[in-house]
Amino acid sequence: MLRAFSYVTDHTGFCGTIKNSPSDFVVTEIEMPEHLLRDTRAESLQKTSEAPLEQNSPGLQQAKKLRRESPGPCAEGCCGGTPSPSEHDPSRAGGDCSASPNKNPHEGEPELKSGVLDSLLGKPMSELLNKFACDLKNAWDLENNADAGTREFSLGPILDKKNRADLHSAVRQKFPFLVTLTKDNEMIVKGNADYRELCQLVTEKETSDFFKFLDAKLENSTFSFEPDGNKEHRKVVHHFINRKFGKLLETKSFTVTDVNDQPNMSIMVRFREKSWSRKRSAGGFQEKQDLYTAFTLQKENLETLEAIGFLAAELGVLPSDFSYAGIKDKKAITYQPMVVKKVTPERLKEIGSKMEKKGMRIHNIHSACQHLRLGQLKGNRFDIVVRDLKHHSHDSSADLKERISEAMENVETKGFVNYYGPQRFGQGQNIQTDQIGLALLNEKMVKAVKLFFTPEDTDDPVNNAKRYFLQTEDAKGALVMLPEFKVREKMLLRALNRYGVNHEGCTKGWLNIPHSMRVFYVHAYCSKIWNEAASYRLKIYGSKVVEGDLVFSEENDESVSLNDKVHVVTAAEESANKYSINQVVLPMVGHSIKYPSNKVGQWYHERLSKDELQMCKFRVPPLQLNIPGCYRPILKNVQNLSYFLEDSEKGIEIEDNHLNESKVSLHISFDLDPSCYATVCLREIMKCDF
Template sequence: MLPSFSYLTEHAGFRGTIKNSPSDFVVTELEVPELFLRDTRAELLQRTSEAPPAQSSQCPREPKRRRTEPPGQGAPACPRDAAGGGCAATPGKSESEGDPELRAGLGEACPLESLLGKPVSELLNKFACDLKDTWGLENNADAGTREFSLGPRLDKKIRADLHSAVRQKFPFLVTVTRDNEMIVKGNPDYRELCQLVTEKETNDFFKFLDAKLENSTFSFEPDGNKEHRKVVHHFINRKFGKLLETKSFTVTDVNDQPNMSITVRFREKSWSRKRSAGGFQEKQDVYTAFTLQKENLETLEAIGLLAAELDILPSDFSYTGIKDKKAITLQPMIVKKVTPERLKEIGNKMEKKGMKIFNIRPAYQHLRLGQLKGNHFDIVVRDLQHHSHDSSADLKERISEAMKSVETKGFVNYYGPQRFGQGQIVQTDQIGLALLNEKMVKAVKLFFTPEDTDDPVNNAKRYFLQTEDAKGTLVMLPEFKVREKMLLRALNRYGVNHEGCTKAWLNIPHSLRIFYVHAYCSKIWNEAASYRLKTYGSKVVEGDLVCLEENGESISLNDKVVLPMVGHSVKYPSNKVGQWYHERLSKDELELCKFRVSPLHLNIPGCYRLILKTVQNLSYFLESSEKEIKIEDNHLNDLKVSLHISFDLDPSCYATVCLREIMKCNF
């Protein structure tokens, strides 16, 4: 797996076997955000419309304008909270007091203070309120040019969280990134809309725009002024016409009188362009959430089997991460175009193929890769022994020492074997490298390289490489081999040449195409991490890339030192590690690679990954074949003992990598 790669800790470790059976390696995905698993949208939308009236604040709000009055001048003052903090984003409950499910449904991000630190957060609050104050002044040319810097943010995910958090707390601000530096400034579109409708409506509109909840709508307050409605329609179409569309509907106002109101919705592929006389004609996709338990199956293989049974595409499934094959794994999934009833119908058939489907319920939005809190692992390590060079030591002491060491110091955050296809003759990173070099025919032939086994799938692959007969190979493959069949259909139509193979790769979902490229990037990251530790050890050195803590200090690798995943938008360390990256990419003929494969619509910006990670909630016990052995007992050396270990890991961390550090052996 990682035979020559560096370790972090110095304890001796021990030997043992893992995954003797799937039940020895159980993976349970930790809680998925409630946003994606709610039964319906009705309760969320109802709560949104029933928000209580605003409470008084130290800074007066703009009085509500009647729709028959002309649009107001200037901008409302900024309401400051009792502590002199940020501007109130929405009437009703404050940011900290709001219902947590409602906040989750609206896509609220992590609190700004936890992302920025208190000093920067307070400065941002002051900037926001000062900016709103200047908007209320006539002829203030400075209002549109004011900016506030949040500083450089190397980590792409942190930048995304900050973008979202700023927009949610201050809808009147926008954030932009310039060379990894995050800049905050006023949103001129917000200011313009504030001239047309109330601040509450403007706030709510921009929060609706930012949340992008599929199939959701937003309605302005009743407006009896036709000319004014026309101005609002034109504003939205001019500014957001590619994203939104508007229509006026008859509604009942607060006096129970018929009136007109503008309703806005997103232009989505899932909506029909056809409108009925009474309003929008909906064509909504059905989403069904469920928990998938699989045994001895790859995630993509399981999805292929499900898709074949349901007669849909693998791309109709969404999930948050790839799980081990040689394990029992449990993970939430969402499938599009399939009702809960239809999913329940195939349950018995799937059990015969190593899968169980349960916790089936309606959903309304897909999941995204990486959108999980982490994984919990329950693992049994059997046949415990000493390393050959350490046979005289006490095994119990070696195990205890290893657990304490890794629990205290963590482990090197390598990508695990399932990222590359453990045990396969051709690993996924080799295909990814061929795609990056735009060697399309080579990538196809690597994909169809068979293993040394005599079964229908590998026999079909062997036949294809010998004959290039795509049509004949299609007949030989089982139905659940969806990726192979997608490629072969295109190859049969376009031929096994550069153009035909390019079209074949385009025939599979984008997420699968880029999976192979990411595997190559992961391999390079693993090699870079090992080189970094061999060259400099565990101390921070000049030239390292460091995500600083709030106080600007970092004293060890565990304090946010990162290495880049190769791509076109990353910075490399300015020490020997940076030079290593350039030499390593040159070795693979990628020294001039722009990490954009235009023929396959692949764009690889790159990102940053922590070199070290910690393990959480670690616990373990020893068990003999006859009875449980307590940790106080001695003389384990002559007994057949297994180790039961449980722990939690953050997303994109690998249990096999953590075990490698604990045991000091490769699997």
């Protein structure tokens, strides 16, 4: 897939083999620091409607600020931006932390609530409560404050039931970011985690007003968020409300006129029928907390989705109940965090020995409060052994060590072309994933199914079942032949058995597998186009930034949306050499991105036309697929690069300059950003195709 593609460096390189064994290629996911995860708490999952969305679709970054569609730089498997620290409303820092007055008629003024609290608690206790509330809000604003979510404050025993009810209401109306509960007549106050999460999505005033509306529980009342032109952001808010309060509330988007007398969209919330009378629980309105268990998956010689298939079959849950931040190599030993829903830590520990027989180990099992999403990682650490070192056939130099040193220095300084690696497309397979993705984009559902079931040239149960299905279209018979862990294949076959191997049946078959798996194939096609575009761009313009290129400005101003950071280079900027090639990005095709206004943009049009795709085609409503697109830097840099040479027979590091080629191995370690491929970086270092 990468043959004849471009290089950015000009050293000679050297030859060698990689992945002789899984232990020669070790990948460890670098987890995102906890304080940066705060902005990724909202899951933006895609469906054709704007209500609850499916898991693992592209994430929305800077959700609180972005009020319009703004595709950003790529994350692995997706089209989303890099997370940025959340903002805090000025009203949240210090001072009087009581919520802003609400204009809704059912809400009392804060001053009146203070009077109620004084009379119910007495002024000294009321002042202590106010101090606790302010301290808690200030602690929330400190990103590294680990105990902010566990703080509690006791109001003491309140024996009178009516006084307790009045106090519950008064506390929550003055401090909507708090929740109250009673333990043996003692009233406890603590922070509301749901309030804190919503604050990352909308303004604090909207959050405060929403929770006051929620607490008032007035039948037939409604609440509306501020006008919001960003569809992806509205989806996140819809999903948050449904996930937390879905049994109590329902949401709907409707057209409003904003302050500029322009049509816009807003989210309206109302109580479901008869749900308004339900009592509020201590932790908010979410009546049943989802159970999440986090763990680190170590796998060897397994695809990520294949490993999940094994785990799901053994645990009796769906593959879609697992979440992860990125897809990892098959021919490697990989370590990656995962979260599974509806499974206890104890249950996960029970299957450990069985999974070891499948090439997996489960480490660091602990409870979690939510799932992961694609791209929610800082990067990956690679520890790689290159064996059978030798010169290229055209290289007459006798000094292999010098060749290696030159290559390492060059790549560390200049980086590498940021291609998607061959594993993205199903390396070595008869049918590659991008071909299935193209068939799905063209809504050729039967063709996509037959490509999916195209067997490899091996005689094993999986490929025999695929071969049988293509020959007979007997979905039921093929289903019996398939091993349990082939979850995707079984999901498709069950639907085909029920609905038939025709356009409608195949459409329902694709809908029967999780959204994250459906979109995986489409993203593979988009990745292939990006690879070809990068080669074309470098071939005709080289490393010079020219008029019409797209550049990504790394501004720190969080008020600037990601989309606004993508700029089209002008002729004057080209003449002034204002930008470097490291700032140039190319679009991952989709319906909401802009294309270069030079020959590269024209190339995109012609290339997509060749595949019968129009520029606005990247929506497949029958499959609930919506591909907005994003931007990906042409070049990437390697971090924390180190290496040493080792005698393969003696296992000791080599320091002299006299190398016996056949007995020497190269050990390389480096870090890469999410969505970067180690095989691509190695290709640049060695000037070899794998």
